[in-house]
Amino acid sequence: MITMRITGAGGSRSIVKLYDLFAEQAAALPLSVVQLAARIAVAEVFWQSAQTKLASWPVTLQLFTFEYRVPLIDPALAAILATGAELSGAAMLALGVLSRLASLMLLGVVATIQIFVYPGHWAEHLMWASLLLLILSRGAGFLSVDHLVARRIRAGG
Template identity: 65%
Template sequence: MTAISEHSSTSQAGLVGFYRRVIKLPEHVPFSLIQLAARVAVAHVFWQSAQSKLASWPVTLQLFANEYNLPFVDPSIAAPLATAAELTGSVLIFLGLFSRLAALMLLGIVSVIQIFVYPENWAEHLLWSSLLLLVLTRGAGVFSLDYVAARLLSTS
């Protein structure tokens, strides 16, 4: 082997090795940070939605009566139920308290919105669902009250 081909193969191995190290860097991000980011992002979506409903309750009732057209549920019942679920779910997800239950509840809301209200917004609903499914299937992570409660209860 000549000196030129040895240098070339060493250079390629160096570049390939460097590339492999760089693409593996994200694997060092703690999963709990990803869980926290997912929780904060999805909590913000539902908190903002609930706040907009509360900001103008007459408009909210009108939307539930005329635009949302939910089957089987009277708008005067659906509006406060949806608002309460969004408020409760967003706070619980944000705190990481009963987070799997909260994720399941908010997934129910997303399903209703997708099926009955805004089916054309499927990409946005898929994004919310992905974050909620992460919490549902993997939990809230170490930066959560669920984690603190589990640690306290396991030492008892």
């Protein structure tokens, strides 16, 4: 139990010490846990999006034709590319297989959605992009196939 006494100038030092203790405990959280959470969170978003597209392909084609309107690409091709990127990217992230490549691919999907489809949803897209940038910059973490493969390669076999 932590007892905090705030009296005069010494009270502010107690608050700083308490904050430092909290920050020290938070920093002890393994980065791999954060990386796993980021991978699963983003994978779920894109997996569900792809499942929705696949559930009614004719509706998906209509959406890409009349609402999404990605320039320079035929709507049918855009639908196939988007669904493929979402399915493969989500699976790769969930398993931690080629996670940096999957993150880069899904960042492209996020950028396309932000620029051409739903520019007003920037806060949600920024959240997805932040998690993907974490994975891109720091990798999949200890709890991933990427880590197992890298460890095996470094061990020489």
